[in-house]
Amino acid sequence: MRFSKYHGIGNDFVLLADPEDRLKLTPEMVRALCDRRFGIGGDGVLRLAPAADGADFFMDYVNSDGSPSEMCGNGIRCLAVFARDQGLTDKDTLRIETRAGLKIVEIVGPSIVRVDMGPPIFTPADVPVEWSETDALHAKIDLGSSVIEASILSMGNPHAVLFVENEPVDALPFGPTIEKHPMFPNGTNVEFAKVESPQRIRMKVWERGSGETLACGTGACAVAVAAKLVGGAEDRTTIALPGGELQVEWKGSLEEEAPVYLTGPVVRAFDGETDLDALVGGRN
DSSP states (O other): EEEEEEETTTTTEEEETTTTTOOOOOOOHHHHHHHHTSSSSOSSEEEEEEOOOTSSEEEEEETSSBBBBBHHHHHHHHHHHHHHHHTOOSEEEEEEEEETTTEEEEEEETEEEEEEOOBBBBGGTTOOOOOOOSSTEEEEESSSSEEEEEEESSSSEEEEEEEESSSSGGGGGGGGHOOOOOOOOTOOOOEEEEEEEEEEEEEEEEEEETTEEEEOHHHHHHHHHHHHHHSSSSSEEEEEEEEEEEEEEEEEOOOSSSOEEEEEEOOOEEEEEEOOOHHHTTTO
């Protein structure tokens, strides 16, 4: 099996070109490919597949634990560059279908990609999160020994944003507990953010299905939106993650819907070929 390895500021993926739609990503296959000791290593697998309804491609994204995900902000940026590198398109602007709907992806410079991520979702039932209030920007999560406040929203996938006073690393032990908290029927991504200025936010992330990663595109968008609404951030923010920086722009509000734009670099690490049967068998 031929593959490529790409990353967006350290959020890394195994990419597979499947223009004839012949490959099915099983959980066992994805876990084997993403294994950092016995496989290639990655936060997830991206399968580039044909799309319907006028889109250029479909992004089939599966987390490293084998669970499918609705959307991946860094992943879709990598997929756009991968499609160009594979000679499957010569377009600078691509319409890519995802489980969270159609996304417009634009290659704006050498390996710099901008994505229209669509508008954030605040209605609790649509996140989804079990919360009785109209919105969940000040939701309370009961952890048993303590109750914490989080801003909960969806960027096509669920996010719980926690604003912290100290460095975001201090709160990471809460990530696995919040990810699988009963409030979140589909689980949630968890972000720990510190607003350093109206234009700059530092964050770390615990990704649903992948654990702690160096970056998360949808998470950066969720943090930027929440920080504007409850933390005094501006429309355009730099989100600093352990793997690097992303630029996020959102001109909306709770009353006025607007898309979130995510911009950042993409790097092709290497191409290769692997014996998939041997990888899967080596984990048994």
